Amino acid sequence: MQVGQVAVRAEGLILGHGGVVALAESDFSINRGKVTAVIGPNGAGKSTVLNAIAGLIEPMAGTLEVTVATPGSSRIAYVLQTTKINESLPISVREVVTMGRYAGTGLYRRLTEKDRAAVELAIERTGITDIQGKHLDELSGGQRQRVFVAQGLAQDHDILLLDEPLTGLDLPTAQAIDVVIHNERSRGCAVIMTTHDLSEAQVADHVLLLSGRVVASGPPQEVLTTENLTAAYGQALLHIEEGKVFLDDPAHIPVPGRHAHRERSIHTEASPSDLHGDEG
Secondary structure, eight states: OOTTSEEEEEEEEEEEETTEEEEEEEEEEEETTOEEEEEOSTTSSHHHHHHHHTTSSOOSEEEEEEOOSSTTSOOEEEEOSSOOOOTTSOOBHHHHHHGGGHHHHOSSSOOOHHHHHHHHHHHHHTTOGGGTTSBGGGSOHHHHHHHHHHHHHHSOOSEEEEESTTTTOOHHHHHHHHHHHHHHHHTTOEEEEEOSOHHHHHTSSEEEEESSSEEEEEOHHHHSOHHHHHHHHOTTTEEEETTEEEEOOGGGOOOTTSOOSSOSOEETTOOHHHHTSOOO
16 A cells, blocks of 8 residues: 555535435545544534445535555445444454454355454454453443454454544553554554544644534644634634633543543644644
8 A cells, every 4th residue: 555645535525314414515635644533513524424435325416536455345444433232142352353354254254364363463453362252241331442443453454434433431442542543554544533632633644624514624733723623613612712722512521530632722823843742
């Protein structure tokens, strides 16, 4: 995979459900080897964009080109924020991760050494080796999130879609998933993640700011401006104090003991070097 090549390109794209428009006519592109943060208020169209990239919904109008390294293959891994499971099923962590291989092998084909190696590596990368024999109903919420991220990693993929992967997680889990995200970038994968946290968007490579349409798309320092954020979130949610931007939104209120990637306010006039500095 060549880093920098376009993985997703939208032109005149309109998305919706049942005839109701969720994303008005918009253009944007997303490159390989980059972490793209998709942000915006509730109902902005973030999950709708991910679903469209995953091929779960068709555009109402316009074009959406999704390019993978192997034409005709299903090399898109999609990790949902919440995954419904039947807790009565006696299914182990390892079996859940192994399901990530079914996209390429089919449900009934015998797993190869390559398949087993991919499962092993995904388990190791997400730090769930010590719980791989447990059943899902024995796990905490953070452990389950690691398991479903591992399932996505086990699948052969060029694009990794993550729906709010760090929301409400304990710090060790958030750190483990954050490491995975940046390792995916280094191997040339296009990582596209929705988030409610402006500070997470600030350290991404690319930001897609939505509010029923694409308000802005580009590097964080160009997208996360006071003007753009006000256009997306509105004056009722956006507050500016001493050069910092705060969001008065329940989705942005930190929970004690949970992950806080950075301070919840951001400096919109920060320089590029400040935006990509030490995580602290």
